Amino acid sequence: MKRTVLTACLLVVPLTSRSEEPRSPIEIYRKLEYPPKDENFEKGWKDRVAADYDVINSADLKSLRAALKDGDPFVRAIAAYALGVRSDKTSADTLAELVKNDKEYVVRIRAVEALALLKMKPEVIESAKKDPDPGVPFVAKLVAGQLKSETDYAAEIRQAYKAGIDRGAMGSAVVGKPAPDFTVLTVEGKPFQLSSVLGKKPIAIYFTAFDG
């Protein structure tokens, strides 16, 4: 009997251990319960935020480069953006290929953004202005100026991600409660802390997308 139990334990333990191995940030992103699709707007956004931070901050470059060829377009897209933010210049050729040939516009857009952050392949960004999907030329025109700028926008974004994010604080802005503090940047790149203006005058804040 004892031998049977021991044998069973030996069989189960390795399987259990394997299933508890920490997954890589890209793997977690790939298996999000609610991936970034239209129908998931209201669901799983905190997981998406956390996964995004993990990919940008801690995914190793090798896995990010491999993810540029992933079957999931959202994984290719986040990997492309992360490699731009991480200033991985060795990915420039692959990113250029994605801009030219990826079937999914979400990937082409992210690859254009990444090349602009790397300040490389201006001819590819130029060609993206003729992409048949209207979102790609829009973003290509928008980021083209970054190529000529002396500001390291990738470093700016890295710095912002580096601060990390407290999951418990996400979505904590509620009517009747004190406005949660935050630090963002002015267009000159200087820190702006909400608490520096709170309690003095009435304030309206509009959080929005570029076209919202």
Add this chain to the structure above:
Amino acid sequence: MHQQAQLRLKKDAVEKLGAQTYVVIALDTYRTRIFKEENWLLGGGKGPFGKEKSIVFATPLSDPAGHASAIYGVSRRALRWGSWVENYPHWYVIDQKGNITYVLKPTFATPTAYQDDVDKVIKELEKAAK
């Protein structure tokens, strides 16, 4: 963008209240500056903002990692231009004690819904100023 343009039309009312207005976008400072200084989306059209070069009255703020946006619960909830880190638009009004008094999630239900939205925000700013 229409919301910001409409706010600009109402800037006298905002200034009369002594209110501060900010617009936060989850993009780097370069794109935030373009958002503020160039009328990409409404310029050139026949609408009321077609001839304006800059239509943003509020102080633009860049949230490159979407941190503030996530704290306020609006981040990663819109697939705009394929960039899923963008924010779903929301207005927040904060009173002189630093408390949130009003939240508005625009519905964009009609082509001119932004007019009512901005009127509501200004009304709430009036209350918050008392």
